[in-house]
Each structure stands twice: as C-alpha cells, then as structure tokens.
Amino acid sequence: MLTISIDLGGTYVKTGILHHGSILEHGRIKVKNNLDFDGLLPDITKEVNRLIEASGKSSTLLDGIAIAFPGLVDSDKMKVTMTHKYPTAVDFDFIAWAQDNWNANVALINDARMAGIGEWQAGAGEGARHMAMITLGTGIGSFAVVDGRRLRGNGYRAGNLFGHISLDINGEVCQCGNLGCAESLASSWSLPELVKKDDDLKPLVAEDDSIINFKWLFDLYRQKQPGAIRVAEYCMKVWGMLSINMIHTFDPQVLVLGGGILNSADVIVPFIKKLVVQYSWLNADEIEIEHAFLGEDASIVGGYYLLKEVLTNKKCLASGKLR
C-alpha cells in the first residue's frame, strides 16, 4: 500500500510518502500566505509528484492521499466545513483533485485527529481502548478515542474542540467568539500578549517582539528568569487544567500531549502530571500522561492508518485494488 500524507499547517505543509506505513521520504513546503489556498495548491501538487519520484515507485501504484486540515472537516464528503486558516479551501473538491491527477483515493480529516490516529495506532496510545490527545501549538487541537472508537459526533466535532472549552467563564472573548477558551489563555497565538503584560519580560521584547515563542520562553524559564517562570507556570496551569477536564470528560487510559510546544516536554509533562495528581479524581496509577512518541511524524503516520480505514470501508481490499 503506497500512500502520501499531507499536513497543512499555517506556516509549513509537512508531507511524507509511505509504503505499508513506513515513511520512505519526507517533505516540507513553506506557506507564503495561509489565506491563499489556491496559490498553495500547485506547490502541493508538485510536492506529491516529487514524493512519488523520490520513492522510486510508479505513480500508478499510489493508493491514496491523506490530508490533515486545520479546521473542521466532513470526513464522509471529504470537504472542509469551517476554518480560519485557508478559508478558500471550504468546499474545495479534494476527491476530484486526487482522482484527476493520480487516479488516487483521498482522505480528509482535521489535523489534530490525524496526529491522534498516528499516536493511537503506532505511538503513545498504541493498544489503548481509551485515549485522549491534546496538541499544543499555534492553537490547541484535540482528539479522543473512547471504548475503542474514535469519537465523531453530529458534525465531526466530538473530541475535537477541546481548545475551545471555556476554562474561565469570567474571561475575555476568544478569537472564536466564546469566553475564556483554553487556546485564548495559553497557546502560541495568545503568548505575545501574556509576555507583553509581564513587567520582567516586557523590556526583553520592546525592540523586537517577533522573538516571542514558547522555545524562547522555556529557555528563559530554565535560566530562572522571574517573568518567564510566571508566564510559563501560568500557561502550564492552563494546559494542566485542560488535561484534567479532558481526563474527567473522556476517562482515557492514556493522555497524549503533542504539538510543537512540547519541544519543552521535559518541563511541561512533569508539571502537568503534578497538577493531575493534585486536582483530578484519578490516582496517578489510573492514567498515563505521555509526550507524543511520533513527534512531527504523528500526522504523517496517522494518514496511512486513516487511508487504510477509508479504503477498507470502500471495500477496495476486497476488490484487489490494494498493493
């Protein structure tokens, strides 16, 4: 089974080509303007062709392309239903695009879900009947498997919107319009405001605030900069309380923490574990809290398992189309 995975981020598009789930070749495209999906599409098409060539396989062998999208997705119709990034991707016909270019199948899903599938099938949640995942990055994504099944819900939102759970009903309005959402309290997009409000950090970014990100913050935290300790501990409290809400909600065996911010997992994971023991209903031995095993590859690997499921459902296996 030859498959391609494409993870549409806001800054980069990550790609990979896989043979029976093993990654043969990686790729990465810089996004110039995430409001211009039509302008990005030729680059993605070119990247798919490059990956096929690099794999040394014939393009006629390509079974499918899995696309992780930063927004809400109808994974039956393979259509984007709601997104702030790539707004012109709404209603784009991914099925026709893959069919016309490579006679290949397509699977479209929310990006946190595709990473979650990777971790569930071949990462920190492998073998779990109950798993939840939070991805901390520009925004906050989430994914849940309960009783052995990925949650879907009425509009493909179940388990997927934990970044927009209110953790502070007295808080300010989030970009999304809700009050005190987790990602409005602590995520890469909301970090600059936290930094600029802190008296100890403010002078460091007065000349150039483009240096602000969580890597920068956690480096200062390790140097015991007082403002960095304050802001980092506040953010970790937000993620810890979000983790507790996720645990109380979905009752997983394993809670997986992923996303770019977890590059500082050495600080973040122990902090969250401590909060969970302190405040949640569960004892430490009832819940594993793990940093994603697959790191950046979670969505690439997840795409393979997703396509396998989609193709199985299409009974392509039965008809002998799969290689």
Next chain:
Amino acid sequence: MLTISIDLGGTYVKTGILHHGSILEHGRIKVKNNLDFDGLLPDITKEVNRLIEASGKSSTLLDGIAIAFPGLVDSDKMKVTMTHKYPTAVDFDFIAWAQDNWNANVALINDARMAGIGEWQAGAGEGARHMAMITLGTGIGSFAVVDGRRLRGNGYRAGNLFGHISLDINGEVCQCGNLGCAESLASSWSLPELVKKDDDLKPLVAEDDSIINFKWLFDLYRQKQPGAIRVAEYCMKVWGMLSINMIHTFDPQVLVLGGGILNSADVIVPFIKKLVVQYSWLNADEIEIEHAFLGEDASIVGGYYLLKEVLTNKKCLASGKLR
C-alpha cells in the same frame, strides 16, 4: 418484562415498578441519614415488596431491579466504586441482595446515567444518535451518547463527570478537590454561599437560611428582586457555559437539561439557549436544547431500558427466562 427501578437520591429514594416499560406504581422513601446505607436498606427491601404487591403481579415474575446510584459505579461488577453520599454502599453486593430476596437480576449505574438512558430511549433524546444531558440538582450530573453509543471510558467516568469540569481555573477548590468545578460554582449545595454573599439577598435569610433553594431564588427572580436577578443570572451563566463546553465536547444533536432545578425551566432554558447562540460554535439550527421530557420519571424509565440491555447481554432472552 416486570422490572423495578430505584433512584437513590440524597434526600429521597424514588421507586417504580414497570411492566414492559410502563410504570404501574410509583413510590418514594424519605432518607433519614444518607451516611447510613445499611440503615436504609431494609426500607428499600420493604419498598420493593410493596411495589410488587401493588402491581398485582407475582414476585416470581420479577425480572430485575435497576438501581441508580449517586456516585461512580462499575456497571460490569455492579459495585459502587466512589461516592460521597452513602459511603458504606461501596462494595455492597447488590447482585446477592436481589438474588437472595427475589431471585432477580440487578443493574447498577450512576444516577445521571440512568436518567440519561430514560431521556435517550423514551424522552427528549429519543431517536438521537448524539445526545448529551446535564442534570442540575444538589450536584451536577451528566451523560453522553456519541455515535449511537453511551460513553463508558476506562473507569465508567466518560461523559459522567461534567459537574467536575473546571469552568474557572482561577476559582476556589471544590468539595472534590478540583479547582472551580461547575457544581462548586452553581448547584444546590453551593447556592447558600452565593445567597449569603449578596447584599440584597442576605437580609432575607438572616434569620433562617434553610429557606434557600432554587425554587425560592427563581420565585424572587420573577418578582425582579435585584439580588435574585444577580445570583440567578450568574448561576444560569455557569450552566450556559457548561452547556457550551458540553456541546463543544460531545457534539450532540440534542442537549437535555434535567434535574430538580429545572422546575424553573421556563426561565433557565431560554437563558441557556441565548448563551449557546451567542458564544458556541454552533448555529441555533444545529442543536436542540430541551428540558427533560420525563421529568422525575427519567431514571425510573431509564432503569427499564438498562435492565433490558443487561438481560439481553446475559442472553436471558434467548434462554426464555423473560416474560
């Protein structure tokens, strides 16, 4: 199929005997001391015998007894695993109790879940593939059906602990030890403190604070008492934000609001609907918000459907034991 349902509340035990799901007779026992489960048990046993007699059926026809319990329950072993009310019920052998007394089967489940099953099978959520329910009373209970299945989770907690979702991570410690739980912000047990902190309400309860309950509060609200407006609107905001979190989490078609506080549904339901339209990601036409149809009978009816499921699983149907 002749079944009995028992709903163990902190103040009353509600009971009913049903023939193929139709209630033949109701009952209610006053709880003298909810810390004394052993003292209550003979009263429950007597009540079961009374119900059978009142139904005009032979006790040999009794197929099963469904028990709704205010705490966490292992519904495979039919054991209570955690509870603040009735602590001595932990590890009580309900199976032996029903077997020895009436040669009947038993089903034990969390109380919000049993009410939720009633509403799902024969109430406001009938026919829904995706339903969530919040019960507002002494505490806050919850229940969720996603993709046509009741959520269970690793320790029977999935969908069941929404009363202990943090809605204010800067808030005070709840009775349960978590920070800013929904039920610590607004439920019958936390209402007296809200009332006594309000300058307009405080004088009304100075002599006798036992008059404080939500019926009293909403009666004053309808009379436009300024303190009652303030406290009631705060509580409704808590429940509205909890509803939004529940909708964002489980993505239901129908959100059912039940429990004793919903006796003031005429005020509460429209208020919550307004908040959901204002702050949630869903449009008004994507989600129904309903007051529980079955009212006080939700758990009684739910017990019948639960027993039916338990008995089917035991293949009693196949062996011809059911009548």
